Amino acid sequence: MLKDLVTPENANVFVGKLGDILEKAIGKPLGYAINWGRIWSLWPVHIETACCSVEFGAASSPRYDVERFGIIEAFGSLRQCDLIVVQGTITRKMAPRLRLVYDQMPEPKYVIAMGACAITGGLYFDSYNVLPGIDGVIPVDVYVPGCPPRPETLIQGCILLQEKIKRMKARTFV
């Protein structure tokens, strides 16, 4: 029967339909699975932009140990990373480099703005060489306030990011 229905002329239509049905059936569970994989393997880029990197280092120290949350310590190449933690002030000299790093990362990518300088400019709101926040350079997912934030606050921000990823549509990036 099926053999009679499928002719070379309409084979494409059938394959497309089959794909649609499959996607309806397993798309949603697959999305969950993809997101589940993403939230427990966030790899941050190793880009230190200013002094908040001290507390970022403390967050991966034995006391706070962000690796418990699957945020692997930043050692990989940036082609394998999907999280960028902007650790502090972005100066005018650094901004093009930050954008360059962001553009080289593969999708999906998430951004955490860490510290007052990365959010609004913070202490350096009237400096001649500091950007007023990184929103103009790259899109931000989670803001972590403080100067510098405590490692607990950073971990809380990471948990927020994981919740956000859970709620995101996984297929927008596939």
Add this chain to the structure above:
Amino acid sequence: MTTELPTTSEIQIDKPSLNWLPPGLGLQKVDERIMTLNVGPQHPGSGHMRLIVQIDGDYIIACDPDPGYVHRGEEKMAEYRNYILNIPHLERPVIHDSCNVLYPYVLGVEELLGIEVPERAKYVRVIASELNRCIYIMYWLAIYGIFLGHSTMFMWPAGDRELLIDLMEKMTGARVTHAHFVPGGVRNDLPPNFEEVCLRQVNYFEKRIKEYAAVFYDNPILISRTQDTGVLSRQDAIRLGTTGSVLRASGVDYDLRKKEPYDVYDELDIHTNVMKEGDAYARSKIPWLDMMESCNIIRQALQKMPKSGSVRVKLKPNPKGKVFDSVYKRVESGRGSLGYYIVSDAKPEPYRLKMSVPSFRNLIALPYLLKGEKLGNMPSVYWSLNYWPVEADR
């Protein structure tokens, strides 16, 4: 002062291999073989600065540091703020050594305004400053461990550092940016039973850092990677104006806590650690010895500190300096001597404020040290200079 030093951009090395061209590659000139590497600013081994390194095979023939990625204009902004509001700003260059980076500023403003500080406040400052020095060195040591590929040496110092951070948090209310020192004393008194807790944790801390010898400083692999790399002779260390552990590792006995004692350092018994080798190993060992010395100083200060008394004198609102007075104050920070040049002109704001920071002074030695080294030794030489880019850029 016999031999002329070449400038950092002129450094060349005479290697016989330079004149040799590999056959079969079709190279015509020696220059074609030289490769330029950009290390940083996104690179685990450089922090927020760029090193433009020229290599011939595995050997570095020239290195041009390119700092300024965190230049935030602290000196300009200080001219628009009064002497009190500058305090949160001026500790940001080195947040993990924030008491020490603020110390000379506070001393300088006290001299400009003619303020006498209570005795107890001086001891509290010394304790805070020494705790902070240990916190700085532990972070530095942790990153040095990463640079050398020694993960245990990241985990141990980064964990033990939290013992002292706990103490600072009890004392000042913040993990790293304390804003604790003010002209006229410190902002709040010690919490109850701080002395006991401090003594217990410092003793445990000292026991812990002694264990680092077996795993790091006596480790033959580490010794082979750091010994005889990046040797800075005594004469060059003096001529290049290096400071802190870089200077003391080259055999110059110079520690401002002993040579120019500020606050109550002249009442304490301080030993200066000096090594003669001048290589990366000596430069990495001096801070470790300094930490033990700091533990000694903290114990002495806790013993000698007056048990009660005021810790802060009240100032007038908007204190002003004299007409065109200048002051240059310096202290021994975790990286070396750190000075502030403050010019006042009878306004609540300083007329000009200049930070003379040890990282910037040590940076000039980097091209000389990297000359002729293998590329693989670059991280160990670079971080052994006690260089913190945010401080150098200000």
Add this chain to the structure above:
Amino acid sequence: MSSDSETSVDAESEETPVVKKPEEKQVELPAFEKGISDKIIEKFGDKVYVTFVKEDRVGIGTSRENVHDVAEFIRDALNYDHVESVSGVDYPQDKEIEVVYHIGSYSDPSLARQILALSTRAQREENPIPGNDATKLPTLRDVFYSVEFHEREVFEMFGVYFEGHPDNRRLLLPEDWADLPPLRKDFTIKGR
């Protein structure tokens, strides 16, 4: 006032700042520091002037023609061996930019506490073209090797060109900086 030194309203400080002359009364100058300044005066006469003599600190001023000779004398005869900082100070009302070298000594134990502030002044231009105007000073790179990066910093922050400096490139500012040198007084930061 209970708390505070933090309040910075102009309306609150009612007393008008009385501009007083620096007090002229003779104070006992510290002997050792006086000796250092006397040696320099003895050698150079009225080419140099003493700006201040305080405990552990000596200030010497000189004109731009003599700064190289004075620095050489300080290094060779007085045993100072390195420069800790080079700072520029802008004085728009005098039309001058002062450059202060803070010189110290590691090799002489008796000078370990001492800092000698050698200051010199360069002419200041209203519309600076860094490197191509009259704001020039001789470099001290061949006397004290440690000034190399410091002078590069002063060049970009104040526009003072150091003649004979081997490497007058930009150090800290962005590559595309086209504004005034930022630490001059006429460069104002936004909103102030």
Add this chain to the structure above:
Amino acid sequence: MGTATGIIRALNSGIKHLAIKRFTLRYPEEKLKFVGDGYQFDPSTGVGIAGLKGRHLLFHDHCTGCQLCSIACEGVAEAIAMVKVPEEHKHNKKAIMPQIDYGKCVFCGLCVDACPFYALYMTNDYELSSFSKEGLIYTPAQLQVKPYVQQDSEIKITDRGASHG
């Protein structure tokens, strides 16, 4: 010391640590204990009282709307803005109170030092991360709420190393 003995010693000192208690603080379940209720300031003596510098706490019935905190913050981070509050207070004739933007605040505590009326304190709350910048701006009504914090884990030092109990 020979190379082999050196390496064996280094490995041995690491292996010894297998028997040592875990140092990690399991953060969302355990929270660190701090001194007191947060940083406070006593204007009568001019000296602060030690405590953590966290989120602020505003006492509405003490605030007079004098703007001293906002003036102190102007030179630091410009985080404090004075906003109109609808309710009328006996003390606060101007009906303005501080609103703090934690995207700018640097937790230095100079605003607490500046308040002469015991109205502004800092609390032990530090969990302020947010998805948006607007979520970081705390209005006077939000600042009035005393945060619920259960922080009890303390560092314990024994012969078998330091841990968080």
